[in-house]
Each structure stands twice: as C-alpha cells, then as structure tokens.
Amino acid sequence: MVLQVRPTGAALGAEIIGADLRSVAEREFAQIHRAWIEHLVLLFRGQSLTDDDLIGFSRRFGALDWAPVQETGRRFVEGKPEIYVVSNVTENGVPIGSLGSGEAVWHTDMSYISDPPKASMLYALQVPPRGGDTGFVNMYGAYEGLPELLKRRIEGLKLKHDGTYNSGGYLRLGVEAVDDPVNSVGAVHPLVCRHPESGRRALYLGRRRNAYIIGMPLSESEAMLDEIWSCATRDELTWYNQWRVGDLVMWDNRCTMHRRDSFDAGDRRIMHRTQIKGETRPAS
Numbered sequence: 628m629v630l631q632v633r634p635t636g637a638a639l640g641a642e643i644i645g646a647d648l649r650s651v652a653e654r655e656f657a658q659i660h661r662a663w664i665e666h667l668v669l670l671f672r673g674q675s676l677t678d679d680d681l682i683g684f685s686r687r688f689g690a691l692d693w694a695p696v697q698e699t700g701r702r703f704v705e706g707k708p709e710i711y712v713v714s715n716v717t718e719n720g721v722p723i724g725s726l727g728s729g730e731a732v733w734h735t736d737m738s739y740i741s742d743p744p745k746a747s748m749l750y751a752l753q754v755p756p757r758g759g760d761t762g763f764v765n766m767y768g769a770y771e772g773l774p775e776l777l778k779r780r781i782e783g784l785k786l787k788h789d790g791t792y793n794s795g796g797y798l799r800l801g802v803e804a805v806d807d808p809v810n811s812v813g814a815v816h817p818l819v820c821r822h823p824e825s826g827r828r829a830l831y832l833g834r835r836r837n838a839y840i841i842g843m844p845l846s847e848s849e850a851m852l853d854e855i856w857s858c859a860t861r862d863e864l865t866w867y868n869q870w871r872v873g874d875l876v877m878w879d880n881r882c883t884m885h886r887r888d889s890f891d892a893g894d895r896r897i898m899h900r901t902q903i904k905g906e907t908r909p910a911s
C-alpha cells in the first residue's frame with residue numbers, strides 16, 4: 628500500500644496516513660524512512676502496539692539502545708530494557724516512569740553520552756484531557772537562522788552536554804548534583820554537526836542547563852549559549868503534537884530538539900519510548 632505523507636505545514640513534522648506499524652512492508656518502510664529524513668518528525672495516529680510491536684518497528688531503523696535508568700533507579704518494564712517509560716503515574720507511591728507532570732525543557736535525548744541515539748519513538752498509551760503536548764524544533768533551521776557573525780564564531784567549537792539533570796529537572800541516578808557547567812559530568816560534541824543522511828548542517832545543543840562551550844571563560848560561554856538558544860527555540864521553528872491515545876511519534880535526534888508542556892498532576896499520562904542507536908557523529 629502506498630502511504631500518504633501529510634506535512635504539518637510548520638517548520639517540521641509530517642503525519643503518515645495508512646500505516647499499521649505492526650506490519651510494515653519493505654516499500655512502505657522505504658517511504659517512511661524518506662519522509663522521516665525530509666520532515667524530521669513523523670506522527671502515526673491510531674496505532675495499537677504492544678511493547679514488542681514498538682520494539683519491532685523501532686528495530687527496522689537499527690539496533691536499539693537500552694533505556695536510561697529511571698529517576699527512581701528502577702529499570703522498568705520487566706524483561707524489556709529497550710523500553711523507557713515516561714509517566715507521572717505512581718504505583719504504591721513509586722513513579723512507574725520519568726519526568727513527572729511538570730514541564731520538560733528543550734533537549735536532545737541522551738546527548739550527554741558519547742554516542743547518543745539517532746532516533747526516539749514515543750507511543751501514547753494514556754493521555755491527559757489537556758496539556759502534556761510535546762513540541763519539536765528544527766535544528767537545521769536553527770543553524771541556518773543564526774546571524775552570520777555568530778555562525779562564523781561557532782565554527783569548530785565544541786559543547787559539553789550536561790549529564791547531571793534530565794529534562795524534567797530531576798538529578799540522574801548516581802550523579803553528583805554539580806551546578807558548575809565547567810565541572811559537571813557530560814559528553815562533548817561539535818556544536819555544529821553534519822547529518823550523515825541528509826548531508827545538512829544542524830545545531831546540536833542537548834540541554835541548556837550546565838551546558839558549556841569547551842575552552843571559553845564561563846561568562847563568555849554563558850552569553851554565547853544564551854544567544855544561540857534564543858535563536859534556536861523561536862516559535863516559527865517549532866511544531867507541537869497534541870497527543871491522542873494510539874499516537875506514535877518518531878523524531879531525529881540529530882536535527883531536532885523537543886520539550887513537553889506540563890499537565891494536571893491528577894491526570895494520568897503513560898508513554899513508552901524506544902531509542903535507536905546512532906553512528907558516531909562525524910565532525911561538522
């Protein structure tokens with residue numbers, strides 16, 4: 628079957644219509660893959676996936692990374708280390724997932740490790756009646772939209788992506804609460820990367836908190852990062868998904884960042900995520 632690709636009309640994102648992700652033919656897969664490289668984020672509505680279905684579809688794109696350990700230290704979903712649970716639901720007083728019900732700030736998944744996943748897939752099992760929308764930003768557009776002088780100044784620079792806090796502001800397990808960007812743990816990546824499949828240049832940012840441009844006095848790094856971040860997260864570069872149960876959204880971590888709106892803590896939201904291994908990133 629030929630799938631329909633319906634671009635969101637925003638700076639990124641397209642909905643794929645007609646796909647059942649439990650059984651994707653080779654030709655459909657090729658079409659999905661092309662659409663993903665072109666639109667950066669894909670939305671598939673009306674899916675009904677088990678964890679194994681989610682893992683199976685994710686593996687079409689490459690080997691999977693294990694999920695990060697939860698804030699509670701738990702590695703949940705027994706026997707399925709590929710599944711990361713994003714949820715505010717608690718059972719016996721213990722959260723079943725990460726990120727609570729507050730805002731999750733702009734970030735790139737797992738960029739605090741040296742070989743971060745190239746893609747993430749997030750599948751909605753339960754959603755609140757309002758709030759909890761997830762926004763994406765086009766990091767090709769973020770790079771291209773920088774003032775020319777700033778583009779020249781950041782050429783060849785490297786950025787440390789902080790590994791201390793997750794996007795919900797929670798301290799990662801086993802990590803010391805260091806708030807000094809120069810000395811906090813993290814991984815170093817080029818600030819501008821070339822996407823290995825599209826060949827296009829993208830800004831590669833991670834998280835703002837504790838980020839640090841290697842080799843600069845801290846105050847200069849902070850000022851430059853503030854300027855870069857305010858350019859990179861402009862509304863016209865974004866698209867938001869208002870979740871419905873059965874939505875699967877996949878995004879490219881090499882050329883997008885994402886964030887999440889808060890929602891009422893009394894509502895239940897349960898999402899399951901996979902993360903697909905990236906190749907080592909070539910320098911810009």
Ligand code: OGA
Pocket residue numbers: 713726731736747749759760761794885886887898900
């Ligand atoms: C994620 C993430 C936000 C959300 O799964 O990586 O950031 O909307 N999720 O749940």
Ligand code: MN
Pocket residue numbers: 734735736794885
């Ligand atoms: Mn994320």
